[in-house]
Amino acid sequence: MRHNAARRLREFYSHLVEAYGPQQWWPAKSAFEVVIGAYLTQNTAWTSVEKSIANLAQRALLSVAAIRALPESELRELIRPSGYMMRKAAAIKAFVAFLDNFYEGSLEKLADESSEIARERLLVLPGVGPETADAILLYALGHPAIVVDEYLRRVVTRHRLLPEKAKYTEIQALGEAAFAGDAQAERAQHCNEFHAVMVEVGKRHCRRNPVCDGCPLQWDLRYVGSPVRS
Ligand code: SF4
Known part of the structure; x- marks a missing residue:
């Protein structure tokens, strides 16, 4: 069957x-932009995500280093069009902290992990459920994931x-x-x-x-x- x-x-x-x-797919210019999109698209239409991504792009903030340096309060305002800005800003900041703590701020190093370990680690982060974890695995890290x-x-x-x-x-x-x-x-x-x-x-x-x-x-x-x- x-x-x-x-x-x-x-x-x-x-x-x-x-x-x-x-x-x-995914409609993004970099792996990190995919990650940001994966968080922002939760419970909202992609058109709203595009507005937030455009806000970040205008200020050249679509990089790990730029988001690390950006105060969370400013991040919230920039992603306001995608809704749930408090929760999503905190989650994006937590992702960057995770990347810094475990992978020297490098998405490539995270991508070098096995799919099982990367997925397990993503799933314990705030704001990451199975769909977001799998979207990051597949579209940002290049792992086969459904x-x-x-x-x-x-x-x-x-x-x-x-x-x-x-x-x-x-x-x-x-x-x-x-x-x-x-x-x-x-x-x-x-x-x-x-x-x-x-x-x-x-x-x-x-x-x-x-x-x-x-x-x-x-x-x-x-x-x-x-x-x-x-
Ligand atoms: S996927 Fe199947 S159920 Fe859905 S609209 Fe197409 S034919 Fe209908």
């Missing part, structure tokens, strides 16, 4: 890549690859199984595109109320009937 679900998810990926083409977000959850549950109440870890394990046969060197690239095309189908079709007509995954519904509304 799991193998079948993984195979189908891999087919979904192929169809979505064919439909949407390369997505070139990022589970609401869009992926909708696709796998609406197509009944997993039950409606599937946990983050179950959805992630299914995603990992879908790419398990790939060479290690290709896996990060597939994980990158996988998340990006899932976001795309989520935004275009698999919304709160699914718009299945014209969706690149509509063909699969003949096996499962109408999608579960989740």
